[in-house]
Amino acid sequence: MEKITVNLCLGTTCFVMGGAKLQELAETLPAKYGDKIEVVGKTCLELCSSGFSKAPYAKVNDQIIGEATAEKIISAIEEILNPKEDEKVENDEDEE
Numbered sequence: 001m002e003k004i005t006v007n008l009c010l011g012t013t014c015f016v017m018g019g020a021k022l023q024e025l026a027e028t029l030p031a032k033y034g035d036k037i038e039v040v041g042k043t044c045l046e047l048c049s050s051g052f053s054k055a056p057y058a059k060v061n062d063q064i065i066g067e068a069t070a071e072k073i074i075s076a077i078e079e080i081l082n083p084k085e086d087e088k089v090e091n092d093e094d095e096e
């Protein structure tokens with residue numbers, strides 16, 4: 001399985017809107033998931049320019065997470081690691 005990339009926005013807008021708490025994930029996620037995951041801090045994900053209402057932002061692979069919290073990010077990671085049955089069948093077929 002490819003590594004899951006978690007991009008955490010550490011830019012000013014996101015930081016002010018609650019992103020400061022997300023910085024802790026840079027340490028806790030690798031500890032929880034080991035080498036299944038790569039956490040990258042970004043200075044700006046270029047999402048805040050469309051409006052501040054959903055900051056702080058994070059991305060799990062290509063999935064944008066607005067009003068990001070540790071819970072939302074972990075939930076997105078878990079969905080990738082433990083896909084629902086329909087998706088699992090598709091993914092199993094991809095691996096062959």
Ligand code: FES
Binds near residue numbers: 015043047056
């Ligand atoms: S500061 Fe977070 S998306 Fe721009």
